Amino acid sequence: MTPNVPKSLKNFATVTTLFILTLVLTPTQSPAQVAFISDRGGEMDIYTFDTDTSAIRKVTAPGEVEYGVTWSKDGKYLYFIRYKEGDQNIWRITPDGEGLERITEGTHQRNINDISPDGKRILLNSKRENPQGDTYAMDIDGKNVKRITDNAFFEAGAVFAPDGKSVVVSVAITSSKGPESPGNAELFRFDLDGKELKRLTKTDSTFDALPAFSPDGKRLAYHGCKTGECAIIVMDLASGSSVNVTNGDPDSRWPRWSPDGKWIAYTRSEKGNTDVWIVRPDGSGRRAFIVGPGRDEIAAFGPRSVKMP
Secondary structure (H helix, E strand, C coil): CCCCCCHHHHHHHHHHHHHHHHHHHCCCCCCCCEEEEECCCCCCEEEEECCCCCCEEECCCCCCEEEEEEECCCCCCEEEEEEECCEEEEEEECCCCCCCEECCCCCCEEEEEEECCCCCEEEEEECCCCCCCEEEEEECCCCCCEECCCCCCCEEEEEECCCCCEEEEEEECCCCCCCCCCCCEEEEEEECCCCEEEECCCCCCCEEEEEEECCCCCEEEEEEEECCEEEEEEEECCCCCEEECCCCCCCEEEEEECCCCCCEEEEEEECCEEEEEEECCCCCCCEEEECCCCEEEEEEECCCCCCCC
């Protein structure tokens, strides 16, 4: 005989079952929304920052040096460069510090630049065929490597366009003559077959590098360097007009947009110390974001919403 269970208990059992299933079937997500590089533990490692609680967590273990960090589009992994036994390869790890995995092999020097909008391709710089380095795209697992640029110039950063059909690359068209004269680098748009589509900057005496598209694809942030100091520039792609959003700040580099496009995080250097600051795209609201006694650099926002301090 079926027992007569009160309706309230049946509802409770149903809700409890759904809650348990949710715990089992839903992947665990890290509360962190920002990843950055820091030497606060003695060497350069990856850390995460939770903007809700201001909690900072070390992700990578001691013993190796990591640099350059980019989120996967689903927020499940952090992709980065690890300097290990003379190699400079791409690795990935979860924001909780689990699942460490090497993506590339070999002794070529590499730098990771971006992940494609569909999350299936990695944009990187590699010296596999050119000692100055060229821009390549490859599958997210390190396979099907395709060369995009082929020139004799140094390249300083690249990013996928929001439609995933083209890339913007910083190309140094004149050589550096020392720290006070970094040379001239300009931003160019290429299709994925390496055809030059458009030159975006024409600053002549400025080293324009490390481009980053706003989430809506209408603006491009980058750093422009002159006489050894850099500033964060925001360009409106429709009009071509630009604004220096860190005018008057010390050396400022590595712009990265927040998911809602309302803020740009950047690395600010002063008197041998680097911290992460934030600024609005119009230059207002400049303030410290992640600070420490040593080096805190390259703050990369994940796909989750961010509550800014």
